[in-house]
Amino acid sequence: MVGGIQIQAVDKNFVNASNETVQALSDVSLTIHPGSFVSIIGPSGCGKSTLLRLISGLSHPDKGRIVLDDKQISSPGDDRGFMFQEHNLFPWLTIYDNIAFGLRARKLYKKNKQKVADILHLVGLHGFESYYPHQLSGGMCQRASLARALVGNPKVLLLDEPLGALDAFTRMNIQDEILRIWKEEHMTMVMVTHDVDEAVYLSDTIVVMTARPGRIVKLVHVDLPRPRDRSAENFFHYSSEVLRLLHYGGTVPEPEYYL
Numbered sequence: 068m069v070g071g072i073q074i075q076a077v078d079k080n081f082v083n084a085s086n087e088t089v090q091a092l093s094d095v096s097l098t099i100h101p102g103s104f105v106s107i108i109g110p111s112g113c114g115k116s117t118l119l120r121l122i123s124g125l126s127h128p129d130k131g132r133i134v135l136d137d138k139q140i141s142s143p144g145d146d147r148g149f150m151f152q153e154h155n156l157f158p159w160l161t162i163y164d165n166i167a168f169g170l171r172a173r174k175l176y177k178k179n180k181q182k183v184a185d186i187l188h189l190v191g192l193h194g195f196e197s198y199y200p201h202q203l204s205g206g207m208c209q210r211a212s213l214a215r216a217l218v219g220n221p222k223v224l225l226l227d228e229p230l231g232a233l234d235a236f237t238r239m240n241i242q243d244e245i246l247r248i249w250k251e252e253h254m255t256m257v258m259v260t261h262d263v264d265e266a267v268y269l270s271d272t273i274v275v276m277t278a279r280p281g282r283i284v285k286l287v288h289v290d291l292p293r294p295r296d297r298s299a300e301n302f303f304h305y306s307s308e309v310l311r312l313l314h315y316g317g318t319v320p321e322p323e324y325y326l
């Protein structure tokens with residue numbers, strides 16, 4: 068199986084508007100197994116999106132390296148799809164043309180015409196090909212954005228809070244869609260989220276990070292069969308563990324000097 072990622076001792080720094088160096092990630096190492104579903108959770112500004120952008124190849128580590136299936140990542144590639152919180156669809160193009168846009172730009176459309184039709188079915192947008200983004204709900208636009216990320220046949224799908232702007236019910240429906248696609252397409256998915264229940268519902272592994280500079284506090288392996296029951300006691304066991312690690316568990320951890 069393909070789509071395995073090795074993040075090896077990665078540091079990433081930025082220079083802010085006051086010309087100070089900000090360390091966004093410090094010594095982050097992580098193995099993401101091929102075909103697994105991994106969520107990254109942590110406080111705002113801890114470097115979650117930075118880590119996704121490094122995997123996408125849009126940005127590069129200052130130290131360490133990231134390897135996808137034995138090849139060091141140095142630039143974006145078709146083997147990785149990216150889905151963001153904002154759907155970023157072109158408003159002047161139909162849903163079909165939005166999905167086909169990347170293929171056309173790379174002159175791959177003719178060969179992959181059937182793929183566009185298959186993907187429209189896969190994400191439940193069959194029948195909406197000729198609509199424009201403003202004619203669709205937020206959830207449907209996110210489905211189109213998912214289709215656009217999948218049409219290049221990626222081994223890895225990177226999701227940066229893709230459902231953050233949706234209402235709770237739409238969000239739960241699309242979580243199920245994402246899980247179905249993950250299973251059918253046998254791909255690796257890496258998702259940034261702020262939603263603990265979403266992370267437990269979807270993931271094999273939850274990567275819990277600290278505030279800046281972002282480091283990994285713990286990997287929580289969710290050993291629950293799918294489909295998962297959000298109201299079950301064992302589900303709650305995992306969500307409480309993640310909340311405790313994020314210090315929202317109802318008990319304030321004692322400062323180290325008390326120990």
Ligand code: ADP
Pocket residue numbers: 081082083089090091109110111112113114115116117118279
């Ligand atoms: P998160 O996704 O966890 O909210 P980010 O990865 O977006 O965090 O950002 C991590 C830190 O790096 C933040 O302090 C942010 O301000 C800083 N940062 C991210 N991108 C840039 C950039 N292009 N220039 C300067 N600082 C950045």
